[in-house]
Amino acid sequence: MLETIFKHRTIRKYKSTPIDDSILEEILKAGTRASTTGNAQVYSMVVTRDKELRKKLWETQFKQDMVREAPVVITFCADVNRFSKWCIHRNADPHYHNFLWFFTASIDALLASQNVALAAEANGLGICYMGPTIYMARKIIDILNLPKGVVPVATLVVGYPDEEPGLTDRLPLEGVVHYETYKDYTKEDIDRIYAEKEALEETKELLLINEKETLAQIFTDNRYKKDDNIHFSKELLQVIREQGFMGDEK
Amino acid sequence: MLETIFKHRTIRKYKSTPIDDSILEEILKAGTRASTTGNAQVYSMVVTRDKELRKKLWETQFKQDMVREAPVVITFCADVNRFSKWCIHRNADPHYHNFLWFFTASIDALLASQNVALAAEANGLGICYMGPTIYMARKIIDILNLPKGVVPVATLVVGYPDEEPGLTDRLPLEGVVHYETYKDYTKEDIDRIYAEKEALEETKELLLINEKETLAQIFTDNRYKKDDNIHFSKELLQVIREQGFMGDEK
Numbered sequence: 289m290l291e292t293i294f295k296h297r298t299i300r301k302y303k304s305t306p307i308d309d310s311i312l313e314e315i316l317k318a319g320t321r322a323s324t325t326g327n328a329q330v331y332s333m334v335v336t337r338d339k340e341l342r343k344k345l346w347e348t349q350f351k352q353d354m355v356r357e358a359p360v361v362i363t364f365c366a367d368v369n370r371f372s373k374w375c376i377h378r379n380a381d382p383h384y385h386n387f388l389w390f391f392t393a394s395i396d397a398l399l400a401s402q403n404v405a406l407a408a409e410a411n412g413l414g415i416c417y418m419g420p421t422i423y424m425a426r427k428i429i430d431i432l433n434l435p436k437g438v439v440p441v442a443t444l445v446v447g448y449p450d451e452e453p454g455l456t457d458r459l460p461l462e463g464v465v466h467y468e469t470y471k472d473y474t475k476e477d478i479d480r481i482y483a484e485k486e487a488l489e490e491t492k493e494l495l496l497i498n499e500k501e502t503l504a505q506i507f508t509d510n511r512y513k514k515d516d517n518i519h520f521s522k523e524l525l526q527v528i529r530e531q532g533f534m535g536d537e538k
Numbered sequence: 539m540l541e542t543i544f545k546h547r548t549i550r551k552y553k554s555t556p557i558d559d560s561i562l563e564e565i566l567k568a569g570t571r572a573s574t575t576g577n578a579q580v581y582s583m584v585v586t587r588d589k590e591l592r593k594k595l596w597e598t599q600f601k602q603d604m605v606r607e608a609p610v611v612i613t614f615c616a617d618v619n620r621f622s623k624w625c626i627h628r629n630a631d632p633h634y635h636n637f638l639w640f641f642t643a644s645i646d647a648l649l650a651s652q653n654v655a656l657a658a659e660a661n662g663l664g665i666c667y668m669g670p671t672i673y674m675a676r677k678i679i680d681i682l683n684l685p686k687g688v689v690p691v692a693t694l695v696v697g698y699p700d701e702e703p704g705l706t707d708r709l710p711l712e713g714v715v716h717y718e719t720y721k722d723y724t725k726e727d728i729d730r731i732y733a734e735k736e737a738l739e740e741t742k743e744l745l746l747i748n749e750k751e752t753l754a755q756i757f758t759d760n761r762y763k764k765d766d767n768i769h770f771s772k773e774l775l776q777v778i779r780e781q782g783f784m785g786d787e788k
Contacts, residue, residue: 289542289660293568293653316715318543320708323667334716377728378754383764388771402652403543410539417573433719458570465566466584469683473620478627504628514633518786521638536768
């Protein structure tokens with residue numbers, strides 16, 4: 289267990305080797321063992337293996353090739369549709385078309401996704417979480433026929449690794465952990481916490497390639513830019529509304 | 539790994555035995571190995587062991603006793619505060635005070651939380667995710683001194699189990715998995731998927747105790763009621779706004 293967690297690396301190159309049904313079933317079952325709000329299981333996992341569909345999903349994921357190369361793409365969705373239908377068929381009056389339940393269902397979906405990721409890795413598979421899912425949710429909804437009450441919140445590609453990357457750096461533990469209550473960060477704290485990351489050879493190369501002074505500027509100017517943040521933020525809220533999750537909000 | 543995942547049960551009764559610092563550190567480090575958006579690590583983990591603070595947190599968690607009994611409470615927060623401060627001190631212009639980044643940071647926090655939960659269980663500890671965190675976020679923000687840019691999204695209590703519950707039931711895999719695209723549920727699908735859960739002895743007892751016709755009614759009338767959903771949904775959105783995460787939205 290711990291070895292799997294501490295060995296995790298994101299895999300960006302995959303073999304085309306398919307995943308046996310029995311292994312796939314085991315990792316999906318692992319997803320269902322994660323904690324879930326009131327045992328309501330308000331999530332769904334959409335497993336896409338069809339080549340044409342994966343090509344469509346690849347387009348939504350800013351054409352990052354692992355989505356076409358890996359044999360399996362799993363889309364984790366916040367889903368109150370199934371639960372609400374059950375209520376209706378059982379003479380109960382569901383009221384889950386609001387932001388609280390969008391977020392509740394997202395928590396369920398994300399805990400399940402991390403179990404699936406780890407169970408895949410424990411089986412010798414590699415995984416990659418695809419960031420663009422929440423940027424391109426509307427297109428994914430179209431491709432996967434997601435009904436009202438369902439929003440994709442995370443995508444995993446899964447397959448046999450065709451590379452062996454090293455571990456990625458992380459901030460020291462004191463950078464992300466607070467004891468008792470939150471202690472806000474002074475300039476000195478920030479300098480100390482980010483020192484190791486900023487001193488990496490990899491960081492120096494990035495600065496040269498991108499012609500930037502600081503690593504932070506690569507985040508703000510290149511990777512996660514103001515205009516994109518504004519655009520995709522509005523889009524995401526709009527998708528949540530369109531999928532029927534703002535029934536109690538203006 | 540797989541054994542830990544498949545053996546997971548929520549623990550509601552704890553011994554007062556403290557957790558060794560070295561074990562606590564290992565499970566927190568396990569949290570940091572989870573995937574994180576662009577390796578930005580936009581989350582924080584607040585570890586609360588102080589008895590008085592845990593009592594205050596217990597009050598926010600609808601006074602569920604495990605929060606006072608277990609020796610450690612970990613609050614997982616969406617956090618763009620540290621990352622934004624780093625940008626500012628590095629001559630970069632952060633723009634992460636919007637809904638997109640609230641959700642991005644929530645994903646980071648939740649993936650980390652599931653790694654912590656599993657690493658705890660692999661060390662013989664028990665865990666319980668506390669549902670009320672997103673209902674009572676404002677009070678938790680006060681207790682833990684969370685600054686702007688930080689919202690609690692999940693709480694784990696962690697400690698040595700003082701009970702040995704069996705596995706909780708789950709829907710059959712076909713109930714939560716779709717192949718290729720989403721297939722919406724017919725009445726027959728719902729009947730089949732929920733049959734096992736509805737036939738459980740435990741369900742029959744719940745119906746008797748609650749004087750209800752169907753299990754779904756226990757969810758809609760007792761556990762997750764319309765008025766509460768409306769109230770807490772507005773509260774949660776308001777807290778997200780107050781913490782500065784709706785800078786680009788009206």
